[in-house]
Amino acid sequence: MNTKKHKVLAISGGVGGAKLALGLYKLLPPQQLTIVTNTADDFEHLGLSISPDLDTLMYTLAGRNNQAQGWGLAGESWQTMAMLKDYGAEDWFQLGDKDIATHLVRSQLLRQGKSLAEVTTHLCRKLGIETTVLPMTDDPVRTRIQTADGELAFQHYFVREQCRPAVTGYRFDGIDSAKAHPDILQQLADEALSAIIICPSNPFVSVSPFLQLEGVRDALKASRAPVIAVSPIVAGMAIKGPAAKMMQELNMPNSAQAVAQFYGDLLDGFVIDESDADQADAIRALGTAVDVAPTVMRSLEDRIGLAEIVLQFSNLLES
Ligand code: FO1
Numbered sequence: 001m002n003t004k005k006h007k008v009l010a011i012s013g014g015v016g017g018a019k020l021a022l023g024l025y026k027l028l029p030p031q032q033l034t035i036v037t038n039t040a041d042d043f044e045h046l047g048l049s050i051s052p053d054l055d056t057l058m059y060t061l062a063g064r065n066n067q068a069q070g071w072g073l074a075g076e077s078w079q080t081m082a083m084l085k086d087y088g089a090e091d092w093f094q095l096g097d098k099d100i101a102t103h104l105v106r107s108q109l110l111r112q113g114k115s116l117a118e119v120t121t122h123l124c125r126k127l128g129i130e131t132t133v134l135p136m137t138d139d140p141v142r143t144r145i146q147t148a149d150g151e152l153a154f155q156h157y158f159v160r161e162q163c164r165p166a167v168t169g170y171r172f173d174g175i176d177s178a179k180a181h182p183d184i185l186q187q188l189a190d191e192a193l194s195a196i197i198i199c200p201s202n203p204f205v206s207v208s209p210f211l212q213l214e215g216v217r218d219a220l221k222a223s224r225a226p227v228i229a230v231s232p233i234v235a236g237m238a239i240k241g242p243a244a245k246m247m248q249e250l251n252m253p254n255s256a257q258a259v260a261q262f263y264g265d266l267l268d269g270f271v272i273d274e275s276d277a278d279q280a281d282a283i284r285a286l287g288t289a290v291d292v293a294p295t296v297m298r299s300l301e302d303r304i305g306l307a308e309i310v311l312q313f314s315n316l317l318e319s
Contacts, residue, residue, distance in 0.1 A: 010197045013038045013206025014053040015070040015240045017199030018060040019297040023307030030130035039135045040143040040209035048103035062127035073098045092160040136210040139178035163242040167249045172209045180213040188219040195314035198229035202243040226268035226317035231256040234273040269317050
């Protein structure tokens with residue numbers, strides 16, 4: 001790695017993105033890594049401010065996530081949910097007893113006038129995370145999923161309806177007036193930035209909200225650091241979540257190549273899985289460098305291994 005350039009900015013959604021973010025977190029000292037997280041999945045539920053992707057990332061970095069489930073905390077209990085059921089309250093969104101503490105503290109600090117970024121830093125420090133985790137914006141942005149039966153709030157589509165409705169489109173409520181967190185734009189302009197890594201998250205609903213914030217796409221293109229994405233689609237399937245199903249419903253091929261096309265000229269490099277090696281040349285023809293690697297992250301070693309591969313790839317592409 002260029003010795004003067006050493007900072008890395010990672011962009012992550014929830015479960016899939018957090019796996020690679022954890023690999024980077026294990027490899028890089030806290031001052032060298034910033035993780036920007038999607039907040040368009042956020043919502044207000046039962047009077048609480050819930051930020052699912054921030055929660056997933058924080059719990060993952062703190063080593064307290066429920067690995068089997070993909071979201072929430074390990075060793076959780078569900079007494080509050082049982083009582084909510086007794087009251088006939090909404091119970092489609094599972095809030096564990098420990099997890100609720102996160103939402104209570106976040107909601108209280110937001111009500112006191114703290115920004116989402118300030119609250120996130122507070123929660124991270126208390127969980128022992130020193131690396132900077134930034135919400136993409138402090139302003140409310142909310143994904144709305146369009147279906148044949150009308151529009152759904154993201155968590156209603158994802159959790160309540162289990163991603164069953166066919167998606168005809170999506171939009172991000174509030175995106176036009178939301179401002180990217182200023183530290184993100186500052187980092188993107190930093191001469192010491194050596195890599196911008198788009199983690200394997202859903203390109204449409206987890207990464208796109210960040211890219212659509214005013215000034216972000218231009219700042220990514222203007223940055224001298226290479227922009228590298230890891231494909232969330234492996235052998236036509238998403239490891240987790242509805243990305244592949246959405247692609248089919250939006251009349252796109254559910255392939256790594258289609259993801260590269262979606263990101264377009266933003267990308268300097270694209271990491272695809274070994275099982276998709278036959279797409280490498282077609283992606284290179286789009287003007288993007290390609291690295292073929294084992295991208296399915298089952299173990300912690302896999303997460304660190306992929307993070308190493310991506311950082312090495314970024315060294316090759318550095319200008
Ligand atoms: N995902 C689910 O599939 N079912 C749930 O009941 C659920 C509850 C939940 C509570 C707190 C939290 O931070 C996340 C939670 N998630 C749940 C995950 C989350 O909704 C999704 O993984 C993301 O929004 C997609 O990235």
